[in-house]
Every structure is written in C-alpha cells, then in structure tokens.
Amino acid sequence: MSYVQFDVEGMSCHNCVNAIDTALLKIEGVHSVQVDLEKGTVTIDYDGSKTDESALSLAIELQGFDVIE
Numbered sequence: 001m002s003y004v005q006f007d008v009e010g011m012s013c014h015n016c017v018n019a020i021d022t023a024l025l026k027i028e029g030v031h032s033v034q035v036d037l038e039k040g041t042v043t044i045d046y047d048g049s050k051t052d053e054s055a056l057s058l059a060i061e062l063q064g065f066d067v068i069e
C-alpha cells in the first residue's frame with residue numbers, strides 16, 4: 001500500500017470534496033481518499049502497482065483544482 005498527501009488549492013466546500021473523492025475513487029488501485037478542507041490537503045492510500053502519484057494529481061487537476069508541487 002502506498003500513501004501520498006497533496007497540497008491542493010481551490011477546495012472550498014463539500015462539492016469540491018465530492019468531486020475529488022469521486023474522481024480519485026474511479027481510478028483502479030485507489031483504496032481511500034481523505035480531503036481536509038481546512039488544511040487544503042488530499043491524502044490518498046493506493047496500490048502503487050496499479051497507479052502512481054502523477055495519475056492521482058492529474059485526476060485532481062482535471063476537476064479544476066491546483067496541486068502544489
């Protein structure tokens with residue numbers, strides 16, 4: 001099991017959380033997603049043999065948010 005935490009800009013409400021949750025959980029290998037609105041972080045547990053960090057951050061950006069490197 002792999003783990004990553006991204007700093008993400010632009011998340012402001014539950015619709016943002018749902019959009020990110022839904023997009024990430026569609027990716028094969030993603031086990032759980034935790035969005036912290038106050039801290040602006042997205043924490044993901046995933047199977048590193050099925051997906052990787054760049055695919056995960058791209059999925060967040062495609063929802064209209066900025067992932068800060």
Ligand SMILES: [Cu+2]
Nearest residue numbers: 012013015016
């Ligand atoms: Cu929102």
